[in-house]
Amino acid sequence: MTTGFDDIDEIKQYGSEKWYGLKEKFGTEDLIPLWVADMDFKAPQPVIERLTKVSQFGVYGNVKRTDNYYAAIINWMRKRYSWNIRKEWIGAGTRIIPSIGFAMRALTQPGDKVIIQPPVYDNFANIINKCGREVVTNPLIFKDNKYYMDFIDLEKKAQDPKVKMMIISNPHNPVGRVWSMDELTELGRICIKHNIIVICDQAYADLTYPCVKYIPFASICEDFAQNCITFSSLSKPFNLAGIHTAYAIIPNNDIRKAYDNFIESLHLKRSSLFSLVATEAAYEEGEGWLNDVINYIYANLQYMKSFIEAHIPTIRVIEPEFAYLVWLDLRNIATDPAQLDDFLVKKARLALNNGAMYGEGGHGFARVNIACPRKILEAALERIKNAV
Ligand SMILES: Cc1ncc(COP(=O)(O)O)c(C=O)c1O
Numbered sequence: 001m002t003t004g005f006d007d008i009d010e011i012k013q014y015g016s017e018k019w020y021g022l023k024e025k026f027g028t029e030d031l032i033p034l035w036v037a038d039m040d041f042k043a044p045q046p047v048i049e050r051l052t053k054v055s056q057f058g059v060y061g062n063v064k065r066t067d068n069y070y071a072a073i074i075n076w077m078r079k080r081y082s083w084n085i086r087k088e089w090i091g092a093g094t095r096i097i098p099s100i101g102f103a104m105r106a107l108t109q110p111g112d113k114v115i116i117q118p119p120v121y122d123n124f125a126n127i128i129n130k131c132g133r134e135v136v137t138n139p140l141i142f143k144d145n146k147y148y149m150d151f152i153d154l155e156k157k158a159q160d161p162k163v164k165m166m167i168i169s170n171p172h173n174p175v176g177r178v179w180s181m182d183e184l185t186e187l188g189r190i191c192i193k194h195n196i197i198v199i200c201d202q203a204y205a206d207l208t209y210p211c212v213k214y215i216p217f218a219s220i221c222e223d224f225a226q227n228c229i230t231f232s233s234l235s236k237p238f239n240l241a242g243i244h245t246a247y248a249i250i251p252n253n254d255i256r257k258a259y260d261n262f263i264e265s266l267h268l269k270r271s272s273l274f275s276l277v278a279t280e281a282a283y284e285e286g287e288g289w290l291n292d293v294i295n296y297i298y299a300n301l302q303y304m305k306s307f308i309e310a311h312i313p314t315i316r317v318i319e320p321e322f323a324y325l326v327w328l329d330l331r332n333i334a335t336d337p338a339q340l341d342d343f344l345v346k347k348a349r350l351a352l353n354n355g356a357m358y359g360e361g362g363h364g365f366a367r368v369n370i371a372c373p374r375k376i377l378e379a380a381l382e383r384i385k386n387a388v
Contacts, residue, residue, distance in 0.1 A: 004042075005296045006373050011040045013242075022351055031351040032380045037173070037325065039239040039371035043282070044289035047238065050281040051274060063273045065092075072283035073232075073247065079287075080206065083219040085249055091259055092269050093246035096203055096231045100167060101127045103229050103248070106262035107197055107255065108133055108164040115157060115166040115196070117149065118359030121173045124201075125359060128167075136163055139360045140175060145318055145329075147175040151186050158194040165197045170217065171204040174327050174358055174367040176320030178212050181220070188217065188224045197255065198228045206237035206290060207323040209298055214322075218251060225251040229259065237290055238282040239371075245275045293371075297323035300370045300377050307381045312388050324371035327355070331364035333388065340364065348387035350380055 012019045018036035022029045042048065070087045077083040093099035104114065110132040116124045117138050128135045138154045140147045157163065168187065171178045179187075191198050200217040208214040218228040233246035250256040263269055282290075304326065305317050316329035334340040337356035344350050344366060355365030370377055 005293065006375070008040060008042075008373055011373075026345050026351050028345070031345065031349050032376060032383065033351045034369045034372065034376075034380055035351045035353050035367075037236065037369055038241055039293070039324065040373060040376070041239060041293060041371065043239050043278075044286035046285035047240070047278050047281040050277050054273065054277050060273055062270060063276060065271055065276060066280075068280050069276050072280045076283040077216070077249075081214065081216050081219060083216050085251075089249050089251050089256065091248035091250050091256060092263055092271065093231060093233070093248050094244050094268065095235070095241075096201055096233050096246045097123045097127050099231055099246050099248060100124075100199055100201065101131055102262050102266075102268075103199060103259055104128065104131045104133060104165060106258040111162070112165070113160060113163040115154070115163060116359075117168065117172075119175060119355060119362035119365070120169050120358055121201075122357045122359070124167050124169070133165075134162070136160070137360055138166075140172075142361065145316060147172070147177050147318070149179070149183055149187060151190065154187070155190055158190050158196055163194065163196055165199060166191055167199040167201060168217065169201050169203075171202075171208060171214065171322040173204060174325055174353070174355070174362075174365075176318055176322065176325065176327050178208050178214050178321040179217075181215055184215060184217050184220060184224075188220065188227070192223055192227055198224070200228055200230045202230060202232050203236050204322050204325075205232070207294060207297075209294065209320075209322055210291075212321040218249065227252070229255060234279055234282050238278070238286055240278050240282070243275050243278050244272055245279050247279075294323050297371055300324075300372075300374060301326065303374065304368075304370060304377060304381060307378075307385075311381075311385045314388060315384070324369060326368045326370055328352075328366050328368055329364070330355075330366055333364075335364035337363060340366065343387060348380075348383045350383055 018033045018038050077085050113134045113136045114128045115136045115138050117140050125135050136157050141150050205214045218225040218230050230249040235241035308315050314332040318327040337354055344352050353367040355362035
């Protein structure tokens, strides 16, 4: 059992956006930062030790992805998800969002359309627009405090021959769903029927709570595997965003060739030394730490739910199925984004992500990052209570 999530002497890491970006984003530094999706916790000790060793060695030349690196990923997918992947399927990535952009440029044409499911991670729409493709939305349905996919709407939108790709967030940031076998199967059926390539962003998969099952979309059947690129990274589960550890899993030869050629054209195939070392260390020796941090965050979630139920019943928590993002329904306080910001920043003195940034259906909601020591969460909840 890892200890120490409660007692952190110094949370502010070198150059941390979460801490040092407050003034630029919110106009003041005097806020509790529960926004940028990083944890306040140090990475697992074996990761720190291996990075320290490599860093002290002092030679930082070009590196190739080693057999150990590939084995670490293959074993992780088999152990955690019973998904048997092959070495040759594993493609380079820098971070997930730029890599989605590479895939989009490699496999679609300017003016083509890409489906996303708002309210969803804002950088999906950003990267689609920046690549000169068009966003098509298939908004989620919010019913009885839970989110669902709208397959009737999806089937309709998928018929447009200009739609060539769909990006799914699984687990879904920010609404907290881990999509079920039935949901993924129906989505896959529709996409295959209409020749739409599925991009599965599984940034948070490893943080799925133990009572829920995460199913990689491409592991469901051969047809889905042949029509999908899965993007994974260690940013979220092991708090390594600053190290750029993303990679792609692409079973389809043609899709992989197109993706690889695009990466070659940018001369981006080489990995960062520290990314390889951190990936091997975390996958080989970090699972105990990961399970502990999930349990710690789950306890934070239970505390948050009880506190809100007892003291701020006007707010509703949408139960998340993975750590560490929580989607709050604040529509009883404000639905207008500027008014909600006013409440969160000026009255509650908190830095959260205003739901409006995630597109349709996000107004009146906010995303809270609870990967923090309990005492910080307690202080934040007190502030909301007093502000209400
Ligand atoms: C759904 C989702 N995908 C990808 C990312 C970024 O991942 P990476 O650091 O590997 O680019 C984030 C970061 O917040 C995210 O929420």
